[in-house]
Amino acid sequence: MESSFTPFSFINKLEPAEWHALQGIGHRDIYKKGSYIFRANELNDSLYVLLDGRIKITRLSQHGRELIQWFCLPGEIFGLSVDDNSRQRGLYATAISDAKLLCIPKCDFDQYILQHPRIALLIIKQLASRLRTLGDTLLNITSDGAHIRFIKLLQRLSKFYGREHGGEVYIDLYLTHQEMADMIGVCRQTVSSMIGRMKKHGIIASTRDGICIQSPVEFQQLSEQPDNYLQHYL
Amino acid sequence: MESSFTPFSFINKLEPAEWHALQGIGHRDIYKKGSYIFRANELNDSLYVLLDGRIKITRLSQHGRELIQWFCLPGEIFGLSVDDNSRQRGLYATAISDAKLLCIPKCDFDQYILQHPRIALLIIKQLASRLRTLGDTLLNITSDGAHIRFIKLLQRLSKFYGREHGGEVYIDLYLTHQEMADMIGVCRQTVSSMIGRMKKHGIIASTRDGICIQSPVEFQQLSEQPDNYLQHYL
DNA sequence: CTCACAGTGTCGCATGGGCGACAGCTTGGT
DNA sequence: ACCAAGCTGTCGCCCATGCGACACTGTGAG
Numbered sequence: 425m426e427s428s429f430t431p432f433s434f435i436n437k438l439e440p441a442e443w444h445a446l447q448g449i450g451h452r453d454i455y456k457k458g459s460y461i462f463r464a465n466e467l468n469d470s471l472y473v474l475l476d477g478r479i480k481i482t483r484l485s486q487h488g489r490e491l492i493q494w495f496c497l498p499g500e501i502f503g504l505s506v507d508d509n510s511r512q513r514g515l516y517a518t519a520i521s522d523a524k525l526l527c528i529p530k531c532d533f534d535q536y537i538l539q540h541p542r543i544a545l546l547i548i549k550q551l552a553s554r555l556r557t558l559g560d561t562l563l564n565i566t567s568d569g570a571h572i573r574f575i576k577l578l579q580r581l582s583k584f585y586g587r588e589h590g591g592e593v594y595i596d597l598y599l600t601h602q603e604m605a606d607m608i609g610v611c612r613q614t615v616s617s618m619i620g621r622m623k624k625h626g627i628i629a630s631t632r633d634g635i636c637i638q639s640p641v642e643f644q645q646l647s648e649q650p651d652n653y654l655q656h657y658l
Numbered sequence: 659m660e661s662s663f664t665p666f667s668f669i670n671k672l673e674p675a676e677w678h679a680l681q682g683i684g685h686r687d688i689y690k691k692g693s694y695i696f697r698a699n700e701l702n703d704s705l706y707v708l709l710d711g712r713i714k715i716t717r718l719s720q721h722g723r724e725l726i727q728w729f730c731l732p733g734e735i736f737g738l739s740v741d742d743n744s745r746q747r748g749l750y751a752t753a754i755s756d757a758k759l760l761c762i763p764k765c766d767f768d769q770y771i772l773q774h775p776r777i778a779l780l781i782i783k784q785l786a787s788r789l790r791t792l793g794d795t796l797l798n799i800t801s802d803g804a805h806i807r808f809i810k811l812l813q814r815l816s817k818f819y820g821r822e823h824g825g826e827v828y829i830d831l832y833l834t835h836q837e838m839a840d841m842i843g844v845c846r847q848t849v850s851s852m853i854g855r856m857k858k859h860g861i862i863a864s865t866r867d868g869i870c871i872q873s874p875v876e877f878q879q880l881s882e883q884p885d886n887y888l889q890h891y892l
Numbered sequence: 893c894t895c896a897c898a899g900t901g902t903c904g905c906a907t908g909g910g911c912g913a914c915a916g917c918t919t920g921g922t
Numbered sequence: 923a924c925c926a927a928g929c930t931g932t933c934g935c936c937c938a939t940g941c942g943a944c945a946c947t948g949t950g951a952g
Binding site for chain 4: 835836854
């Protein structure tokens with residue numbers, strides 16, 4: 425289980441000795457599907473490394489709307505964004521499948537970093553990369569209409585979770601329409617109807633197991649079309 | 659000039675020796691108002707510390723829409739988000755007033771971090787905090803209508819750049835309506851008319867020098883109202 | 893097997909807010 | 923002092939999307 429991690433794995437980048445030391449300062453824990461690892465307003469000074477399972481990181485608006493910021497796959501580190509003053513983070517982490525975690529108290533982790541400055545560079549790189557991704561998403565959401573938002577969502581997903589096979593790209597991540605809607609800030613029905621029309625046009629296929637982009641090249645071209653073209657073509 | 663930095667200053671948190679060492683690995687440079695420090699697709703391996711002046715960090719959509727992600731004030735460090743592979747960052751940094759910078763090659767900075775691991779913790783904290791802010795913005799933009807987006811923008815701005823004086827909060831940052839629109843993904847006219855109506859209601863005052871929130875408490879309450887209430891009240 | 897519930901497909905309506913247009917204003921350059 | 927260029931205020935039209943409603947399907951628990 426813990427042997428094959430994703431390309432974004434933090435663990436993969438550690439030397440065996442570093443990884444061993446890290447395990448020494450944390451403890452392992454198991455969370456059942458659907459349970460929270462942390463909540464927005466909890467006082468909580470831990471960091472987490474996901475060993476197995478899948479986590480979603482979300483925010484909640486005043487009015488109950490959920491925004492999914494990203495998914496963590498095995499090997500990734502998360503929970504870095506505790507605010508030192510309030511000791512809160514404004515985020516929720518929820519296990520979307522049973523999950524095995526390494527939990528590390530923040531103060532111990534800080535010590536660990538001081539002793540292993542190389543790791544600091546990894547963390548900085550990782551945070552910088554998330555910052556870029558999040559910024560992309562923000563740009564996408566403020567400046568594009570529903571169609572392009574959705575197309576770019578699929579592109580991000582396939583970049584992170586995609587698997588190519590015979591010219592098609594499979595996204596092995598089962599997401600409900602509601603969840604996708606929550607990632608791009610549109611309503612569920614809009615996602616449903618976009619998927620419906622894209623299926624009709626043979627651009628994507630969608631089943632219980634995930635979504636498949638049938639022609640990545642054509643799909644790429646779609647994302648470059650102006651919004652109003654898509655509205656009428658689709 | 660370089661003596662009084664903002665509360666978010668990176669420089670302020672350095673020991674004199676650390677700051678001295680940092681200056682040793684960088685060189686100073688001056689950018690005129692309106693010029694780019696870096697562009698999205700430039701190969702560029704530098705980090706920057708802003709000594710004096712003001713910088714805006716933006717992204718550009720395919721179709722020419724600009725999104726302002728944040729402003730840097732003196733003392734802050736920026737440009738951390740270079741992608742190691744592409745050596746690009748997808749971001750623009752523009753001097754919005756004449757700016758004095760310390761420019762540091764990334765590889766030297768990495769060495770510096772390895773030698774001063776304490777700094778790494780500062781950087782991590784800083785990035786985590788930006789990540790939180792950006793996530794907030796994203797939530798705000800996906801789940802709220804124009805009014806609340808704008809109100810929360812003013813709240814963020816006053817948190818970062820505000821100055822309290824006699825129960826009122828002054829935001830000493832001159833922004834055009836267009837710029838504010840670019841920060842929350844609405845069009846210029848919408849911002850203009852919201853400002854107009856809020857002025858009429860005596861909630862804010864806006865002049866050439868910035869915006870003033872006349873009653874922060876009342877303003878806070880506004881942000882908790884549902885969107886449709888605001889649409890009719892304002 | 894069957895019932896309950898979660899997820900999906902699809903209407904139709906109401907409306908928020910984008911966008912063009914254009915008339916004042918400022919402001920800075922010469 | 924004057925002009926050009928950029929910023930602001932304000933209309934009005936119109937369309938993409940949100941939202942309620944409801945029927946249908948698939949799946950997991952008992």
